[in-house]
Amino acid sequence: MIILYSSPGCASCRKVRQWLKDRNLKFIEKNIFTTMLSENEIKLLLMRSENGTEDIISKRSKVMQESHVDVEELSISELITFIQRHPSILKRPIIMNEKSFLVGYDEEEIDAFLPPEMRNLDRYLSE
Numbered sequence: 001m002i003i004l005y006s007s008p009g010c011a012s013c014r015k016v017r018q019w020l021k022d023r024n025l026k027f028i029e030k031n032i033f034t035t036m037l038s039e040n041e042i043k044l045l046l047m048r049s050e051n052g053t054e055d056i057i058s059k060r061s062k063v064m065q066e067s068h069v070d071v072e073e074l075s076i077s078e079l080i081t082f083i084q085r086h087p088s089i090l091k092r093p094i095i096m097n098e099k100s101f102l103v104g105y106d107e108e109e110i111d112a113f114l115p116p117e118m119r120n121l122d123r124y125l126s127e
Helices: 011-022 039-048 062-067 076-085 109-113 116-126
Strands: 002-006 027-031 094-096 101-103
Touching: 002 011, 011 109, 039 076, 039 094, 101 109
Parallel strands: 002 027
Antiparallel strands: 002 094, 094 101
16 A cells, blocks of 8 residues: 655645556555654654655754754654654655655656556556
8 A cells, every 4th residue: 555645735745646646546645744643654764764864854844944953863762753743844745655665756766656567558658
């Protein structure tokens, strides 16, 4: 199952949502502002990201700039609590399934979410 972590007003989130709908892919969308991410969800996001916090946390977010918190200095439990209190620090969208993990909207990398039998067809149709 594909999970899309998104927020209202996020243009890239809308692009991903439409991309998934256009391909009739089933997904669960979680608005990070209305649904608090669980400790396990945040741990999974951190485990799946290649570069840890760098991949999923926006250092340019208002909260990060105003708080002057160095997320690298936080313990895992402190980091989880910080993310739960300030979900706006997460980059968006985050798309994940059993095999793939993607932050942002990338037309080439998002193909990883297609079932293998659809990948060739999708490339053929886009040419």
